[in-house]
Amino acid sequence: MMKKIVAANWKMNGSFQQAADLVGEIINNFAKAPQFDVVTVICPPFLYLPQIRQQLQTSGKIQALQLGAQDVSEYEKGAYTGQISASMLAEAGCKYVIIGHSERRAFCSESDTNVLKKCLQVQRLGLIPILCLGETRAEYEDQKTQFVVESQLTAILNHKDIKLEKLVIAYEPIWAIGTGLTATPEQAQKVHHLLRGVLARYDAQLAVKVPILYGGSVKAENAKGLFEQHDINGVLVGGASLDPNEFWGIVSAAND
Ligand code: PGA
Secondary structure (H helix, E strand, O other), X not given: OOOOEEEEEOOOOOOHHHHHHHHHHHHXXXXXXXXXXXXXXXXXXXXXXXXXXXXXXXXXXXXXXEEXXXXXXXXXXXXXXXXXXXXXXXXXXXXXXXXXOHHHHHHOOOOHXXXXXXXXXXXXXXXXXXXXXXXXXXXXXXXXXXXXXXXXHHHHHOOOOOOHHXXXXXXXXXXXXXXXXXXXXXXXXXXXXXXXXXXXXXXXXHHOOOOEEEEOOOOHHHHHHHHOOOOOOEEEXXXXXXXXXXXXXXXXXXXX
16 A cells, blocks of 8 residues: 655745744654654745754654655756756755645746646656646636646646656645635545546556645545545645644544
8 A cells, every 4th residue: 555645835834943843843743653654745945944854864753754845946957046946955855846836826827838847857856746736616616627637637747758656646626725625535536536547548557656645725634534535645735734733633644
């Protein structure tokens, strides 16, 4: 069975002190439950990566806890003011990079082409993209979910250099992000199953090994139902990842 992944997307929250406190609490919880077998990924704002890496290394918990970033440049290096490259993230100790989050697609006008270039950069460096897909509320109501997520996914998979063995997918219905509305486990499972089918068209053997996470108002209380679904291999958590008790509740549900 695939190990469950619980990824924390802190978004643009926190301070140096708050980041240290939050990671300190996560480390303490892992110390109390060393038998937990869940891949936990912390994706803080870029600035906090070095101090968190240091904290994880000092605690000896770096194996259970992985570092991730919330975005990356689509370029390798050069005159791209304000951007952060995949090699910088690799050097900072990141193993995962969230790519194509709906907030970036909406607020920074990222297209499937930008998302593809970012995935290629990240995989080239041996890091794993957490590729976000999802439909808007209007698309959901128009029953266009399948069409939207399928075209977002194939836009990436159609490139010959994309490696399925180095890919994580996160299905995040936009109407469920930060709204308190969650897709029911059955609704999410239906979309995850569909995504698995799309992956299988590219490589049937690898398709079953690609982790597909669900995201959108995941909390400790709804996590268990999600993890019970066959094609839900983990979760991408926004708001609830800033509360150490909630977050630990989710990690515990993933371990059950
Ligand atoms: P949320 O965010 O858990 O606050 O809904 C999830 C995400 O945007 O990744």
